[in-house]
Amino acid sequence: MVAAVVTASRxxxxxxxxxxxxxxxxxxxxxxxxxxxxxxxxxxNLSRLAEHLxxxxxxxxxxxxxxxxxxxxxxxxxxxxRRAAKLALTSVGQRVVHQVTRRRQEEITRIVGAMPAExxxxxxxxxxxxxxxxxxxxxxxxxxxxxxxxxxx
Amino acid sequence: MVAAVVTASRxxxxxxxxxxxxxxxxxxxxxxxxxxxxxxxxxxNLSRLAEHLxxxxxxxxxxxxxxxxxxxxxxxxxxxxRRAAKLALTSVGQRVVHQVTRRRQEEITRIVGAMPAExxxxxxxxxxxxxxxxxxxxxxxxxxxxxxxxxxx
DNA sequence: GTCATAACATGCATTATGCAAAATTTGCCT
DNA sequence: AGGCAAATTTTGCATAATGCATGTTATGAC
Numbered sequence: 001m002v003a004a005v006v007t008a009s010r011x012x013x014x015x016x017x018x019x020x021x022x023x024x025x026x027x028x029x030x031x032x033x034x035x036x037x038x039x040x041x042x043x044x045n046l047s048r049l050a051e052h053l054x055x056x057x058x059x060x061x062x063x064x065x066x067x068x069x070x071x072x073x074x075x076x077x078x079x080x081x082r083r084a085a086k087l088a089l090t091s092v093g094q095r096v097v098h099q100v101t102r103r104r105q106e107e108i109t110r111i112v113g114a115m116p117a118e119x120x121x122x123x124x125x126x127x128x129x130x131x132x133x134x135x136x137x138x139x140x141x142x143x144x145x146x147x148x149x150x151x152x153x
Numbered sequence: 154m155v156a157a158v159v160t161a162s163r164x165x166x167x168x169x170x171x172x173x174x175x176x177x178x179x180x181x182x183x184x185x186x187x188x189x190x191x192x193x194x195x196x197x198n199l200s201r202l203a204e205h206l207x208x209x210x211x212x213x214x215x216x217x218x219x220x221x222x223x224x225x226x227x228x229x230x231x232x233x234x235r236r237a238a239k240l241a242l243t244s245v246g247q248r249v250v251h252q253v254t255r256r257r258q259e260e261i262t263r264i265v266g267a268m269p270a271e272x273x274x275x276x277x278x279x280x281x282x283x284x285x286x287x288x289x290x291x292x293x294x295x296x297x298x299x300x301x302x303x304x305x306x
Numbered sequence: 307g308t309c310a311t312a313a314c315a316t317g318c319a320t321t322a323t324g325c326a327a328a329a330t331t332t333g334c335c336t
Numbered sequence: 337a338g339g340c341a342a343a344t345t346t347t348g349c350a351t352a353a354t355g356c357a358t359g360t361t362a363t364g365a366c
Contacts, residue, residue, distance in 0.1 A: 011287035114286035126276030127157040133267035134164035
C-alpha cells in the first residue's frame with residue numbers, strides 16, 4: 001500500500017519536473033510555484049504571497065526579485081498603501097505558466113490513456129479517499145498543480 | 154483525474170515532511186535521502202552514491218561531509234582502490250533512518266485505516282497501473298521511501 | 307504630533323546544487 | 337620501467353532557496 005502510493009507519487013513528480021525542464025526558460029520548481037500562485041491569485045502583496053507559499057517573507061522577496069529580473073513578474077507600489085508592493089505576472093510569466101501547465105496536462109493525459117480504462121475511475125475514487133483520510137484539501141488541477149510544501153521544491 | 158493524483162501526492166509528501174520533522178535531529182530531506190540510500194546499499198563510493206541520488210558528485214561530497222560532521226555517516230578509504238572512499242551509515246545514522254521510517258509507516262497506516270476498507274485494494278491496483286503506465290520502477294517501501302528527484306527535495 | 311504597528315527590505319548564515327579544474331591513484335601499453 | 341589516459345575524489349566558484357534578526361518606511365490611532 002505504502003509502496004504503491006510512493007511509486008505513483010514519484011511518477012507524478014517526474015512528470016512535473018520534465019514539464020518544467022521542457023520550457024526554454026530556466027525555471028526552478030519554487031519559481032514556478034510562485035508564478036502559479038500569482039496567476040491564480042492575481043496581484044498580491046509580498047506578505048500574502050509568502051503565506052500562500054508557506055515561506056518566510058524574505059525568501060519570497062528574493063525569489064520575486066529574481067523573477068522580476070527574468071521579466072516574468074512585475075512589482076508596483078500599491079497607491080492605497082505605499083508600504084505594500086503589488087506583485088503580478090507579466091505577459092511573459094503568464095505564457096510560461098500556460099506552457100508548463102499544458103505540457104504537464106498532456107503528459108498526464110498520455111499516462112492515463114495508457115492505463116486500463118476500467119482502472120481510471122477506481123483510481124480517482126481511491127485517491128480522493130486517501131486524501132480525505134489524510135485531511136488534505138483538494139486542489140484545482142488547472143491552477144495549483146504543484147506540491148506546495150517548501151523544502152520540497 | 155489529475156487533481157486526484159496531485160492531491161494524494163501532496164498528502165504523502167506532507168506525511169514525509171512531518172515524519173522527518175518529528176525526529177529530534179535536524180535533518181533535511183536530501184540528507185535523509187542519502188541516509189536511506191546508504192542504508193539500502195551498504196558501503197558505497199562517492200560516485201555511485203551520487204548516481205543513486207542523481208546529483209553531481211560534488212553535491213554528494215559536501216552532503217556527505219555534513220552528515221559525517223553530524224555523526225551519521227562515516228568515510229573510510231577503500232584499501233583495494235585508494236582513490237575511492239567508502240561511505241557507510243554509523244549506528245546513529247541507522248537509528249535515525251529507522252525512526253523516521255517507522256514514524257512514516259505509522260502515519261500512513263493511520264491514514265489508510267481511516268479509509269473505507271473496500272477502497273484500499275482498489276487504490277493499490279489503480280496506483281500500480283498508473284505507475285506502470287508512467288514507466289516508473291516500483292520502490293521498496295521499507296527502504297526507498299522518498300521521492301527521488303533532486304531539485305524536489 | 308508622536309508612537310506602536312505593519313510591510314517591505316537587507317544582512318548574515320546554512321544547505322543544495324552544478325560546472326570546472328586540480329590532485330591522486332590505477333591500469334594499460336610500449 | 338616509464339608514461340599516459342582514465343577514474344575518483346576534492347576543492348573553487350557561482351547561484352538558488354531558506355530562515356532569523358534587524359533596519360526602514362509608511363499607516364493609523366490617540
